[in-house]
Amino acid sequence: xxxxxxxxSRNEDRIRMQWxxxxxxxxxxxxxxxxxxxxxxxxxxxxxxxxxxxxxxxIEVAGVGWDAAREIFQSISASRARQGFSPVEVATYxxxxxxxxxxxxxxxxxxxxxxxxxxxxAATELLDRLALVTTEAYMATREELxxxxxxxxxxxxxxxxxxxxGILALPIxxxxxxxxxxxxxxxxxxxxxxxxSKFAIIDITGVPTVDTLVAQHLLKTITAARLxxxxxxxxxxxxxxxxxxVHLGINLEDVVTxxxxxxxxxxxxxxxxxTVTRTHTAPAKANQxxxxxxxxxx
Amino acid sequence: MERIPVxxxxxxxxxxxxxxxxxxxxxxxxxxxxxxxxDFGSTGVLIDISSLEVVDSFIGRMLANIAAMSRVLGAExxxxxxxxxxxxxxxxLGMSLPGVRTALSVEAGMELLIGAVSRxxxxxxxxxxxT
Amino acid sequence: xxxxxxxLKRDEQALRNSNDIVLARxxxxxxxTELRFSLVDQTKLVTAASELARNALEHGxxxxxxLESLTNGAKTGLRLVFEDQGPGIANIEQALxxxxxxxxGLGLGLGGSKRLVNDFSIESExxxxxxxxxxxWR
Numbered sequence: 001x002x003x004x005x006x007x008x009s010r011n012e013d014r015i016r017m018q019w020x021x022x023x024x025x026x027x028x029x030x031x032x033x034x035x036x037x038x039x040x041x042x043x044x045x046x047x048x049x050x051x052x053x054x055x056x057x058x059i060e061v062a063g064v065g066w067d068a069a070r071e072i073f074q075s076i077s078a079s080r081a082r083q084g085f086s087p088v089e090v091a092t093y094x095x096x097x098x099x100x101x102x103x104x105x106x107x108x109x110x111x112x113x114x115x116x117x118x119x120x121x122a123a124t125e126l127l128d129r130l131a132l133v134t135t136e137a138y139m140a141t142r143e144e145l146x147x148x149x150x151x152x153x154x155x156x157x158x159x160x161x162x163x164x165x166g167i168l169a170l171p172i173x174x175x176x177x178x179x180x181x182x183x184x185x186x187x188x189x190x191x192x193x194x195x196x197s198k199f200a201i202i203d204i205t206g207v208p209t210v211d212t213l214v215a216q217h218l219l220k221t222i223t224a225a226r227l228x229x230x231x232x233x234x235x236x237x238x239x240x241x242x243x244x245x246v247h248l249g250i251n252l253e254d255v256v257t258x259x260x261x262x263x264x265x266x267x268x269x270x271x272x273x274x275t276v277t278r279t280h281t282a283p284a285k286a287n288q289x290x291x292x293x294x295x296x297x298x
Numbered sequence: 299m300e301r302i303p304v305x306x307x308x309x310x311x312x313x314x315x316x317x318x319x320x321x322x323x324x325x326x327x328x329x330x331x332x333x334x335x336x337d338f339g340s341t342g343v344l345i346d347i348s349s350l351e352v353v354d355s356f357i358g359r360m361l362a363n364i365a366a367m368s369r370v371l372g373a374e375x376x377x378x379x380x381x382x383x384x385x386x387x388x389x390x391l392g393m394s395l396p397g398v399r400t401a402l403s404v405e406a407g408m409e410l411l412i413g414a415v416s417r418x419x420x421x422x423x424x425x426x427x428x429t
Numbered sequence: 430x431x432x433x434x435x436x437l438k439r440d441e442q443a444l445r446n447s448n449d450i451v452l453a454r455x456x457x458x459x460x461x462t463e464l465r466f467s468l469v470d471q472t473k474l475v476t477a478a479s480e481l482a483r484n485a486l487e488h489g490x491x492x493x494x495x496l497e498s499l500t501n502g503a504k505t506g507l508r509l510v511f512e513d514q515g516p517g518i519a520n521i522e523q524a525l526x527x528x529x530x531x532x533x534g535l536g537l538g539l540g541g542s543k544r545l546v547n548d549f550s551i552e553s554e555x556x557x558x559x560x561x562x563x564x565x566w567r
Contacts, residue, residue: 352454
C-alpha cells in the first residue's frame, strides 16, 4: 500500500501544518516547547513514517524497517516525559495526526471508495500502533525517573557522620534491602577515603530485623572496608538482634560489636590512641538534684 | 621487559603499581620483591595500589602471595590505598585476602610498618601515634 | 530478556595471550564508560571480563570476546560473550561453586563473575568448547 507513503509525502507540508494547528493548546504546551521545535519534531516524524511505510508496510511496526521511526518516537516520548508532558498529551500528540492524514487520503482517493477505505484503515491502524509505542516509551521513562528519585531519597536517609578525626558513624534507619545496602556501602567507603578515616561505626539501632541477607550485606561492607585499610565497628545491637544472629548461626567472629554507639566511639578513640580527660571540674551546684545527677554520670 | 620498580627506603621496600599489569608482569613483580627482601634483608614491604582500578582474582592472589612469601622471609607486607570500587568488587568476587595487612594510605602504611619494625627491635610497647 | 533488544554497537577482541586479556579489560572499560555505567558497575564489568577472558585463554586454550551495547529505548546494557573451542566443562554446577579448581591450581572464577553481573548464562560441551554470556544493565 505505497499509496499511503506517496500521499503523505506529496501533502507533507499541509498535513504537518494542519496537524500542529489541530493540536489543542493543551497538547502543544508552548510553555514547554517552542513553535519552531514542535515544527521540526513533526517534520522528523512524518519523514520517519514515510520511510517506515515504504520499507515494509504499516502492520509490522515492530519490524526492522520501522527501527529508525520507533527510535524517534521513543526518544521524543522520553524527552516529553522528562519535560513534564502528561501521558494524555503525549498520546494525543500522535493521534491528532489522524484528521489531517485522513483529509489528505480522501482528497487523493475521492473517486475510489474501496481504496479510500482501505488506505484510511491502514492509516488508522498505523497511528494506533505508533501511539502505543509512544505511550510505552513514556511509561518506561517515568519509571526510570521514579527509580532515580527513590535512590536519591535513600541517599538522604543514610548520612555518614564524622564523629572525630578519623572516626565515622553511619546510623542506619529502616530496613536494609539489597539496593539500599549497595548504596550505603558505596557511600560509606567513599567517605572513608575522602576523610581518611580509619574507623567506621555502623549503628544498627534503627534496623528492625537482621536476617541472613542483611547480615551478609553488613559483612561485605566490613570486609570491603578492611581491604581498604579501615575498621568497622557494629553498634546498636539489641538483645533480640543478638539472639537472631546466634540462632541463624551467623558468624561474627572477626567483627567487633558493641551494644551502644557510645561504647563503640570510646573503643575507636582508644584504638586510635586517644583518651578523653576532664580539664576542670564542673562548677559546684547547691541544687541537690544536680548533685545526684553528677554522681550518676560517673 | 618492562618491570615495576621496587624502591628501597631503609628497612622498607616501596612498590607503586600504576599500570594495568598483564600476568607475566605480575609474576615478575612477585619474584623481584622476594629477591629484594633477600638481598637487602628488608623487614617491610609497602605496596601502593591507589592507582589500580581493577583487581581481579589473579592480582588478588598475587597480593596474597607477596604477603605470605614476605612473611616467610621475615618481612611484613602492607597493601595500601585500595579504591572503594575495587574493594567492593573483590568482596563480591569472593576474595577477602585474609592474610594481607592493609592501610588507607602510604602514610598510614608506613606508620604500621615502622611501628612493626620498631616493636620487633625494641620488643616493648610503642607510642601509638595517629593523626 | 523479554522485550526486544536492539544491538547498537558490536565489537570483538581475540583472546590469544595474556596481553589480549589486558586489551579486553581496556575495551570493556571504554564501552562501560561510554554507556555511562557508575564507577562501581564499570569495575564489576571489567573485573568479570578479566576473569572470563582468562578462563577462555587458560582453560579454553584461547578464544574471543564479543562486546555488544544493548537498548530497548528505556534500558541500556552491555553484553559480553566469551567463546572458546577448548575442552569444555563437564560439570557446570560444580564449576559455579566457589573455590572449585579444575586441577590446574587456580579457581575457575565463574561463580565470582556471576555475582558481578545481572544476567549470566553458560553453555558448554565436553570436547567442543564453552560459551559464557553476561549482561550488566545500567
